[in-house]
Amino acid sequence: MNRTLTFTVNGTERSAEVAPQRRLSRVLREDLGLTGTKVGCDAGDCGACTVLLDGEQVCACLIPAAQAAGREIVTVEGLAEADGTHAALQRAFARHGAAQCGICTPGMLMAAQDLLRRDPAPGRGAVEDALGGVLCRCTGYLKIVEAVLDVASNAPDAAFPDAGAAVGARVARLDGAGKLDGQELYADDRTPADALWLRLVRSPHDLADFMLGDLDAWAAATPGVVAVLTARDVPGHNSFGIYPTLKDQPVFAERFARYRGEAVAAVVLENRAAFEAVDLSGLPVAWTPGEAVVGVEAALKDGATQLHDGSPGNVLIRGRVASGDADAALAGADAVVEAAMETGFVEHSYIEPEAGWARRTGDRVELRVTTQTPYMDRDEVAHVIGIPQESVRVIPSAVGGGFGGKLDQSVQLPLAVAAWALGRPVATLYHRPESFAATTKRHPARMTASLGVNRDGAITGFRFHGDFDTGAYASWGPTVAGRVPVHAPGPYRVGAVLATSAAVYTDGPPAGAFRGFGVPQAAIIGERLMDDAAAAIGMDPLEFRLRNALRAGDRTATGQVIEASVGLAACIEALKPAWAGYGARVAAHNAKQGRTRLGAGIGCMWYGCGNTSMSNPSTMRLALKPDGRLTLFNGAADIGQGSYTIMAQIAADALGAPLALVDQVWGDTDLTPDAGKTSASRQTFVSGRASELAGLDLRGQILRLANAGEDATLVFGGGRIGVRDAAGMRDLDPSALPVDADGHVLVGEGSFDPPTAPLDGDGQGIPYATYAFAAQIALVEVDPELGTTKVLHMTAAHDVGRAVNPTLVEGQIHGGIAQGLGLALMEEYVPGRTENLHDYLIPTVGDMPEIDCILIEDPEPLGPFGAKGIGEPALVPTAPAILAGIRQAVGVCPDRLPVLPHRLRAAILEAERREAAE
């Protein structure tokens, strides 16, 4: 029964008529409209909902309203000064780039506020203890810790850079303010009050036939239910998928479900309260579980159940790169090293679960959803509803983390179907276990490889095969299968290569895009062989990599000659002092024969920016307004990585205007031109280049109007543009120019599609226009008796071409390292077992090493101001470096990831047994 409860919220008395047991998080968000407090799990696992209750940090999702009544609550909306300016804590977060996607930021801020109330000048340990209950998936925590440690300095905000000085400047995120004061709107933050709410009915089995019973009768008998929608309610095609010829996944399964978590129906409820209360256990559906095909070994066995027509042997697709005679090269090598390794499903674990809403407007449908790919969403919705693409509008919400997981359809299609059918706005929100079960994962990999090396250090040949579990549906499986063989030989000069891959259907969750598209898995075995080869010929692992590092002008295994921006050798060189330092620490520590052992390891990587041998254009527009200000029409989805900020920095400098003049229209498929997907580390390189071209185009138009030459300088100020060249200074008054229908006086446009060439049957061609390079080293501490590993320090050297915004680049590196550390040491999704954020572990603030970033700038001629991508490269070398460190520390490392304590302990015991037997 509802009661009127009164709270003091941010200093103001507020009342709500609510059930006493209602979670405080819901009272704040839904009853009091304070959506700055975020909800990531409803289980106290993520800390996103942290608020202060009588001054102490608590998870608002664990507090019944009755216990908060009469007490003092402070939320993120209450942090700012009385005049609305941000408090010192918020400003420190902005200064340090401590917020990326921003979904954990309110929780982090409140946890920090709790600490700073007790201790205004805390040490690092106290900060880690205070923030230990809040998970962040983007930042790797380090900039958050730095920010909290720097609050007391109350340093001033950095000024906006001058005209021409934006690229390379540590500009604070231009979209940062709302992430720090709770005003940013994520997908669940402002749903229409009159929306219907949708709950998906999902298979509890890995594989099952099912029969739906009398749904209409159940709907009529169940309070709050408006309708139940199934496959027959899909007006267009009940299918979707990344590739136009591979739309093998249904919106609603028909007759049988292929994985635990697959949607078979949608229950539409009259409002959010009914959505929160509905009990689906009585919904009439009869399941007949079948014997599921679990893992690629089972799927590839002779006689295995055929899971999809047209994919004999359950192989969705194969990839292959062949260059020279790899077998002969291995046979002729002085030494050959071999390995076999396995990885499991990994979950993106963004703290913002899938959410959003849709509405029908006449013969159009409009969606506001959390997404990395608004244009692909538009096209998929059009396909499913059966309407032209122009009839779909996608407006991304702020995105609380993606990492590839929001490159696929989740809420979009059921929402569109329901809104289309019912003619009312329809909203939804996944709960955390649902987000785990239903959405895509990183592909588990089973890999074998061998590498031949000569005594002089030359790599004669490399063979690789990887089977990648693509799960129930294709999703991004073909991308993984295609990208892996190109990258598998690593960023090295290799005599002959045979690298093959297969994406294999199983009854697991669909494996899709996850930061690196299979390259992180391939690097794990490739880099291990590099270490083994170095050991075989008695070379230092770093020196061995340096000797073999690709350099400008080298030909890769696909036959591509990389002419420029090959900064790997510079990265490795830059690591030498830290590598020597790690070595000294390892020797000194291990000589003491204490309880733990140290080890140091290195990992290198390369990563092609953009789609593999496929067109992936971006278009950007930069418009001049009559008042002399600029509007960037930016369709590059910012999922926390910072493209909102980067694109403006690039466009401003290309034009020659101060960054402060740039306003933006962001990511609305009706208003912004197509900037492709936020994937494949392509936005800085591809959309950034388009931004540069848009700025240059606008500059050209201004120069022509002023009849000035290419060497002229533009001076923006006072609503006017000065054009200065040898002939003198001319004044251009934008308000005197004719205005177009959109209110602009001039519009510059730029498009860029990175030049590639198709790969032939041997994988010969030009898969990517440019590659990012990196080398990371890790110092780890292992407790051999327990099998536990702590990463103490990492040094990461990345060739980014040009660091458009060094703070954001470092943020990507820190966050990539955090995810690489998780991949190496703790993350494994097991359907039905690890479907929450306490059984599925991602690193906390206490798991992070100290990190030194070294930015190498070997400019890419095609990139904007020389820049290329960093998103995925940040993660790829981390796990190899950590695993190598473990091997140096204790002599062994398990062949199966993650290296959980029991697995490492078992490997140590096995090695001891072998040694004793010899």
Place this chain on the structure above:
Amino acid sequence: MTRYLRPTDLDEALGALADGPWTILAGGTDHFPARAIRDPDEDILDITALPALKGIDRTTQGLRIGAAATWRAVIDAELPAACAGLKAAAREVGGMQIQNRGTVGGNLCNASPAADGVPALLSLDAEVEIASAQGSRRLPLDRFVLGNRRTALAPGELLVAVHLPETALDGAGRFLKLGARRYLVISIVMVAGTMRLAADGTIAAARLAVGACSAAALRLTALEAALAGRTPDEAASVLGGHALDELTPIADVRGDAAYRREAARTLLRRCVDDLAAAA
């Protein structure tokens, strides 16, 4: 229509419990996670406003910890050195958000095999005080937590307090937790211990408990007896000769059974070493 009762008087609470089934709610840190997908209709008895369940107090018999005392209260309380393990365990219960709300009594009543508080309390000879409309009774903790999600609490009963006898508050205390990450981690294995040394430096009394290696955390009484009268230097060989047969670890995503058993032995050895150094 569901009921929500938040009494301020213990007799009122016990009277309500005598009348029918209630879901007892304290800090909510286990209650709400169990309802992450859906809140069922249920009558809730909120016990956080009962003064009788609050506070941590020294008594003539020892230490009384109110069942609704939070882990934060344990961390902040001035306690004897023997409670160092209990305090360390308190700091390992979730993050600070959980420590600020989760209660000692809730940790016991939730009866998770991996409950952080149980081994440390076992190593302090904890007894629980249970009340009902019929009166109150006391039980040793190991006869209260009976198994996975199973306690000796009968219908109509409420856990009121945890008592640590004065005899257990002398000496050193230690708690070691093994997990696959720092902070917010469910234990793979836990070990807690308290120890007192005799004037001659031998072990006068050791109390050792292991968590997450059996359906309910266990005191290792046979090992304790074997350690009594031995010097700390002999402890490793005593431990080495003890089979730890009382442990019945399971295999799950966090670790296999053999690993748990071996890790328990390793942690026990380290715990005893640390206790001997601190005692």
